[in-house]
Amino acid sequence: MTSIGIIGTGISGLTLALTLQQHGIECVMYADRTSGEIRDGRLPNTVVRYGGTIPRERALGVNHWDGTDLVIERAYISALGTPISFYGPMPNGGSAVDFRVFLPRLLEDFENRGGSVVHGRTTPELARQLVERHDLVVVASGRDTAESLFPRDPARSTHSTPQRMLCAGFWHGIDELEPRGITFALAPGAGEIFQVPALARDGQVSGLLFEAVPGGPLAPIAEASYDADPGAFEALALRLVHDYAPRISERISEADFHLTGPLDVLQGSITPTVRQAWRELAPGRFAIALGDAWIVNDPITGQGANLGSACAAELAALIVEHHNYDEMFCRKAERRLWALAEPVCQFTNAFMEPPPPHVQGVLAAATEDQGVADAFVTNFGDAGAMCEALATEEGAAAFLQRARDARVARV
Numbered sequence: 175m176t177s178i179g180i181i182g183t184g185i186s187g188l189t190l191a192l193t194l195q196q197h198g199i200e201c202v203m204y205a206d207r208t209s210g211e212i213r214d215g216r217l218p219n220t221v222v223r224y225g226g227t228i229p230r231e232r233a234l235g236v237n238h239w240d241g242t243d244l245v246i247e248r249a250y251i252s253a254l255g256t257p258i259s260f261y262g263p264m265p266n267g268g269s270a271v272d273f274r275v276f277l278p279r280l281l282e283d284f285e286n287r288g289g290s291v292v293h294g295r296t297t298p299e300l301a302r303q304l305v306e307r308h309d310l311v312v313v314a315s316g317r318d319t320a321e322s323l324f325p326r327d328p329a330r331s332t333h334s335t336p337q338r339m340l341c342a343g344f345w346h347g348i349d350e351l352e353p354r355g356i357t358f359a360l361a362p363g364a365g366e367i368f369q370v371p372a373l374a375r376d377g378q379v380s381g382l383l384f385e386a387v388p389g390g391p392l393a394p395i396a397e398a399s400y401d402a403d404p405g406a407f408e409a410l411a412l413r414l415v416h417d418y419a420p421r422i423s424e425r426i427s428e429a430d431f432h433l434t435g436p437l438d439v440l441q442g443s444i445t446p447t448v449r450q451a452w453r454e455l456a457p458g459r460f461a462i463a464l465g466d467a468w469i470v471n472d473p474i475t476g477q478g479a480n481l482g483s484a485c486a487a488e489l490a491a492l493i494v495e496h497h498n499y500d501e502m503f504c505r506k507a508e509r510r511l512w513a514l515a516e517p518v519c520q521f522t523n524a525f526m527e528p529p530p531p532h533v534q535g536v537l538a539a540a541t542e543d544q545g546v547a548d549a550f551v552t553n554f555g556d557a558g559a560m561c562e563a564l565a566t567e568e569g570a571a572a573f574l575q576r577a578r579d580a581r582v583a584r585v
């Protein structure tokens with residue numbers, strides 16, 4: 175009987191495990207943290223799940239937050255100092271559930287359905303032993319842990335330094351828009367501030383993500399210490415939102431604007447990296463990298479978890495289709511998964527650069543024409559279409575034409 179070992183219980187590993195489980199394929203998950211440790215830990219991200227992720231979760235029967243009033247219906251986009259301001263429908267409705275709630279719940283589903291979880295940190299040496307125990311090992315252990323097994327792929331890695339400094343947190347004191355939405359406030363030259371209605375352990379909160387251009391005016395929030403001086407940290411955040419994201423600031427009630435707790439903030443930076451996709455860890459025995467263990471993108475376009483989920487589903491389909499998980503299998507898997515991931519990397523890396531004139535033209539057209547705005551926001555769920563629309567002048571012109579034609583056809 176086929177047996178798959180999965181290292182890491184993030185969204186990538188869990189989506190893979192739950193999908194294989196649905197197909198009756200035995201898999202064992204290796205977890206360095208218990209559900210309780212995840213629940214009690216630091217905020218790991220401010221993920222919005224949307225696009226294909228939502229129907230995948232329904233198909234897996236892990237859509238525990240469907241039917242609540244948590245659906246994120248729109249994305250509101252504006253750029254400071256420009257007339258750009260528009261909104262469009264989030265692809266498939268989005269959801270931002272604290273991953274400290276989301277992941278333990280999915281892990282519980284996996285275990286309740288008979289899945290086994292082995293606790294303890296998997297070292298590279300142990301991974302080499304696991305490939306002998308399983309037909310295939312999938313390493314889905316996140317961005318910080320895979321380096322020794324899967325070296326950086328310089329041909330596919332566009333950057334070698336972080337392009338943004340990050341500060342993500344959960345906050346009280348921000349009123350939500352109706353219909354509920356994620357707000358992308360672009361501050362050209364300084365960075366971006368994103369705000370999203372989220373469900374945390376104790377109820378509804380606002381996720382705020384500062385994406386600061388290094389050395390720019392937003393950067394101090396990525397380094398300020400909340401623990402050293404909570405009041406000063408909150409005052410700095412308030413001032414930056416006021417100065418750089420007026421669309422968010424106008425919904426803040428100053429007296430109530432507080433971080434929801436000392437562990438509800440995450441600071442740092444990410445070097446966008448693509449690693450080697452697979453390795454032969456013992457003769458004829460292979461490991462494949464999945465999710466952030468393979469590719470880590472800056473969260474600026476909110477794609478990493480959604481890509482991890484999409485790649486997990488694709489890899490599960492391939493595992494179900496095949497019986498030998500040899501080098502040919504690994505090469506095929508890499509081709510199929512890179513087809514999903516490449517446009518995400520391109521689109522995300524491009525988003526961190528100042529927009530060329532044809533992209534500014536698309537944003538301006540979206541401000542004037544709801545059909546274009548709808549098509550632009552919908553494309554967040556389809557990185558290939560987004561790349562096509564933004565990569566070249568011709569692509570942008572064709573995208574605008576299609577969006578306008580579609581609006582005319584609807585009228």
Ligand SMILES: Cc1cc2nc3c(=O)[nH]c(=O)nc-3n(C[C@H](O)[C@H](O)[C@H](O)COP(=O)(O)OP(=O)(O)OC[C@H]3O[C@@H](n4cnc5c(N)ncnc54)[C@H](O)[C@@H]3O)c2cc1C
Nearest residue numbers: 182184185186206222296316465466473476477478479480
């Ligand atoms: C601030 C921020 C905002 C973001 N916003 C979005 C967004 O809006 N939308 C989006 O799609 N993505 C977003 N992302 C990206 C997203 O969080 C990641 O891409 C995604 O969570 C990666 O999932 P993963 O399962 O691949 O890895 P991880 O979530 O890192 O999971 C890896 C798991 O493996 C475990 N582990 C690690 N080492 C070992 C080991 N040696 N042995 C056993 N287990 C191990 C870890 O404890 C962890 O549980 C954001 C990221 C950040 C930082």
